[in-house]
Amino acid sequence: VSPLPSSPRGVGAMEIVAMDMKVSGMYIARQLSFTGVTFRIEEIPLDQQYKIVYNKAAKLWAEALMVFQQAADWIGLESRKSLWGQFWSAHQRFFKYLCIAAKVRRLVELAKEELAKDKCIVIGLQSTGEARTREVLDENDGHLNCFVSAAEGVFLSLIQKHFPSTKRKREKGTGIKRKRKQRGRCPKALKGVCDPVGVIKISDDSSTDSDMGLDSDFNSSPESVFETDDVIFVEHTYNGFAAEDRGSFHLLPSQKEMHSLRELEHVEKMKQDLLAKVKALGKELPLNTLDELINHFGGPEHVAEMTGRKGRVVCRPDGSVMFESRAEQGLSIDHESHSPFPLVFSLPQLVAIISEASSSGISLQADRRVKNQKRRVHMTLELPWSADRAIQQFGRTHRSNQVSAPEYVFLISELAGERRFASIVAKRLESLGALTHGDRRATESRDLSKYNFENKYGAKALDRVLSTILNHTENRVPVPKGYDRGEAAFFHEMKQGLISVGICCNQMKYGTVAVEKDCSITKFLNRILGLEVDKQNMLFQYFSDTFDYLIEKDKKEGKYDMGILDLAPGVDEIYEESKEVFLTPGHPQDGQVVFYKISVDRGLKWEEAYEKSLKLTGSFDGFYLSYKTRGCKHTCLLAEQSRGKNFILYKPNIGKQSQPESLDSLQKKYRRVLPEEAKEHWESSYHFSLKKCNHAVWNRSCKLIQEGKECFQGMRLRHYYMLCGALLRVWSKIASIMADITNTSYLQIVRLKTKEKKKQVGIKIPESCVRKVLEELKQMDENVKRKHNQ
Numbered sequence: 001v002s003p004l005p006s007s008p009r010g011v012g013a014m015e016i017v018a019m020d021m022k023v024s025g026m027y028i029a030r031q032l033s034f035t036g037v038t039f040r041i042e043e044i045p046l047d048q049q050y051k052i053v054y055n056k057a058a059k060l061w062a063e064a065l066m067v068f069q070q071a072a073d074w075i076g077l078e079s080r081k082s083l084w085g086q087f088w089s090a091h092q093r094f095f096k097y098l099c100i101a102a103k104v105r106r107l108v109e110l111a112k113e114e115l116a117k118d119k120c121i122v123i124g125l126q127s128t129g130e131a132r133t134r135e136v137l138d139e140n141d142g143h144l145n146c147f148v149s150a151a152e153g154v155f156l157s158l159i160q161k162h163f164p165s166t167k168r169k170r171e172k173g174t175g176i177k178r179k180r181k182q183r184g185r186c187p188k189a190l191k192g193v194c195d196p197v198g199v200i201k202i203s204d205d206s207s208t209d210s211d212m213g214l215d216s217d218f219n220s221s222p223e224s225v226f227e228t229d230d231v232i233f234v235e236h237t238y239n240g241f242a243a244e245d246r247g248s249f250h251l252l253p254s255q256k257e258m259h260s261l262r263e264l265e266h267v268e269k270m271k272q273d274l275l276a277k278v279k280a281l282g283k284e285l286p287l288n289t290l291d292e293l294i295n296h297f298g299g300p301e302h303v304a305e306m307t308g309r310k311g312r313v314v315c316r317p318d319g320s321v322m323f324e325s326r327a328e329q330g331l332s333i334d335h336e337s338h339s340p341f342p343l344v345f346s347l348p349q350l351v352a353i354i355s356e357a358s359s360s361g362i363s364l365q366a367d368r369r370v371k372n373q374k375r376r377v378h379m380t381l382e383l384p385w386s387a388d389r390a391i392q393q394f395g396r397t398h399r400s401n402q403v404s405a406p407e408y409v410f411l412i413s414e415l416a417g418e419r420r421f422a423s424i425v426a427k428r429l430e431s432l433g434a435l436t437h438g439d440r441r442a443t444e445s446r447d448l449s450k451y452n453f454e455n456k457y458g459a460k461a462l463d464r465v466l467s468t469i470l471n472h473t474e475n476r477v478p479v480p481k482g483y484d485r486g487e488a489a490f491f492h493e494m495k496q497g498l499i500s501v502g503i504c505c506n507q508m509k510y511g512t513v514a515v516e517k518d519c520s521i522t523k524f525l526n527r528i529l530g531l532e533v534d535k536q537n538m539l540f541q542y543f544s545d546t547f548d549y550l551i552e553k554d555k556k557e558g559k560y561d562m563g564i565l566d567l568a569p570g571v572d573e574i575y576e577e578s579k580e581v582f583l584t585p586g587h588p589q590d591g592q593v594v595f596y597k598i599s600v601d602r603g604l605k606w607e608e609a610y611e612k613s614l615k616l617t618g619s620f621d622g623f624y625l626s627y628k629t630r631g632c633k634h635t636c637l638l639a640e641q642s643r644g645k646n647f648i649l650y651k652p653n654i655g656k657q658s659q660p661e662s663l664d665s666l667q668k669k670y671r672r673v674l675p676e677e678a679k680e681h682w683e684s685s686y687h688f689s690l691k692k693c694n695h696a697v698w699n700r701s702c703k704l705i706q707e708g709k710e711c712f713q714g715m716r717l718r719h720y721y722m723l724c725g726a727l728l729r730v731w732s733k734i735a736s737i738m739a740d741i742t743n744t745s746y747l748q749i750v751r752l753k754t755k756e757k758k759k760q761v762g763i764k765i766p767e768s769c770v771r772k773v774l775e776e777l778k779q780m781d782e783n784v785k786r787k788h789n790q
């Protein structure tokens with residue numbers, strides 16, 4: 001296979017390579033057909049009570065960020081990388097739990113609707129929240145009398161284990177392992193050199209990766225301390241310099257010792273106050289999702305749980321709550337999770353919950369060999385971090401020998417930050433589809449692709465958004481329409497929000513606000529989870545609008561890689577007018593490419609337009625006629641409301657218009673009419689535009705046609721030229737020809753299905769390049785034939 005050009009082509013290159021290898025018979029990517037499988041995304045609105053709790057949590061995390069920073073400053077903590085790693089990891093997990101909890105009520109409603117339709121439910125999760133349940137169980141000596149909140153546990157654990165008051169200020173040069181012998185534990189050391197106020201006890205669950213050795217000039221402590229406790233030493237500083245930087249050692253004045261003690265007491269008080277606030281919030285936080293789901297569906301006897309956890313919290317018939325071991329229920333966890341046909345979907349168990357632990361190997365499809373053959377509805381409550389795991393989990397309900405294909409339902413809340421979880425899976429699924437099918441849309445990403453922001457446009461959009469908010473640089477994207485307090489207020493509010501989640505930070509030295517280094521799309525989407533709901537959604541909307549604007553700009557300039565583009569989606573009138581076959585050189589064998597001329601009738605017949613109009617329900621939907629006439633003719637169209645106040649327009653000569661129209665623009669140029677009045681104008685335009693351009697309609701003649709050139713503007717019948725076959729062998733030469741003529745070497749891959757039901761996938765050749773491309777292909781063909789004849 002000839003090498004691809006050196007410029008990175010991303011997913012598009014994967015498609016081309018996979019297609020070429022399949023054409024050459026070198027590559028087979030077997031995958032179960034998705035025929036009969038349905039996909040849908042349920043976007044779930046948040047109720048007002050949930051928003052209140054979420055906003056409280058966001059404010060408390062913003063406060064926790066400030067408290068952690070202050071505490072680290074008070075004790076002079078120098079190396080803070082580990083601290084902030086733990087903080088933001090907990091931050092992400094906390095809000096992930098809240099995102100999942102927001103969808104539980106709606107999931108239960110949907111599941112009950114599907115059960116009423118005589119179907120079975122599979123609910124996909126990744127985490128079980130067992131760790132927090134175990135912690136509470138240990139704290140209460142093995143007893144539990146209530147359901148546990150996993151989100152609260154994450155927050156409490158962060159403060160208890162990683163608050164700066166229990167971390168040793170690391171020395172300079174941290175990260176280089178000291179080879180010298182540890183000192184400071186010698187019982188013969190001089191007494192009185194270090195007072196016990198410089199010692200803090202470490203709780204059993206604290207963790208520190210700094211060693212306990214002290215420098216020779218500050219190397220002792222009372223023996224009793226060393227004999228009885230694990231300790232941590234806080235090095236006192238004068239004017240920012242540690243003891244070892246001050247030269248000769250001298251005893252600390254007692255008032256300094258007292259000041260140091262007060263500092264430590266103050267930091268400890270900050271910690272306890274923060275813990276108290278988290279515990280108060282914990283009373284309102286949602287409970288463990290898995291336990292809550294099982295409880296909603298009637299308890300363990302009605303739900304088949306296939307997870308790796310060893311125990312669960314259940315509600316007894318008398319209303320009391322207790323912890324029970326799953327191993328006591330008759331089957332071992334390993335047996336239940338890994339048997340080929342587990343004992344699920346046997347009445348009354350029509351609901352199964354699977355986690356990452358049971359996402360491979362297990363068969364939950366409507367198999368012909370099992371008694372229960374009801375259609376499976378696979379609901380994904382929590383998307384996994386990688387596409388591989390997503391495919392594995394989806395594959396549990398879609399396998400060979402099934403009676404019916406499953407339905408997939410992706411539950412995504414209206415929280416903007418949750419797009420992060422869909423984004424990473426969408427990106428990976430695109431790559432997977434490109435490699436296995438030669439089409440990035442061949443996998444489930446056709447439903448998730450709108451959530452994929454991890455590409456060059458996402459990075460550009462983020463850079464522009466942050467620059468606009470912080471530096472007030474010009475951005476042509478207006479603030480979201482739902483925000484009514486003006487542009488200046490929007491940018492000020494968003495700046496404060498970005499500071500509260502650590503994306504931006506105040507630079508005291510310069511009195512400015514700067515963006516945190518290495519702020520990627522992933523980090524941005526992770527962090528904005530910590531903003532209040534409305535603020536989060538507004539910021540994400542502004543980012544999303546900027547993202548769409550950049551893509552639209554590149555599309556207009558012809559720079560956008562749209563992958564395999566449907567040449568005429570929804571149009572059946574496609575005719576193959578001619579084709580020419582050319583041989584291409586290759587190793588180990590020669591290949592061939594086929595040059596097609598395709599005719600596409602884009603027009604929309606009156607009967608189809610009228611039938612479509614009958615299904616429209618919007619107050620502004622229907623037929624419209626232009627106020628102005630051109631060439632004594634009114635322009636007629638059919639308008640269908642899409643999102644917000646934008647309308648999709650259908651015209652008799654070109655069918656569906658690619659650009660949506662706003663309601664204001666529509667009403668300025670057109671008036672709404674009844675179908676009876678529109679019919680004559682529609683049919684007239686449809687018939688006249690078959691082989692005549694708009695200029696001929698408006699002016700009765702076209703200057704380009706009179707000059708002997710071609711004009712296709714507004715014409716129903718369009719000609720396209722496609723090159724199919726072993727594309728990689730001719731790729732660089734075709735790209736070179738196009739670069740000379742059109743100033744761009746980008747080749748658009750297109751797909752279509754002709755009226756004769758033939759499917760074609762290939763490169764679209766612009767009309768201006770057809771002559772040169774054919775000359776090159778003929779020359780290549782002659783060279784191959786000459787080589788064969790020798």
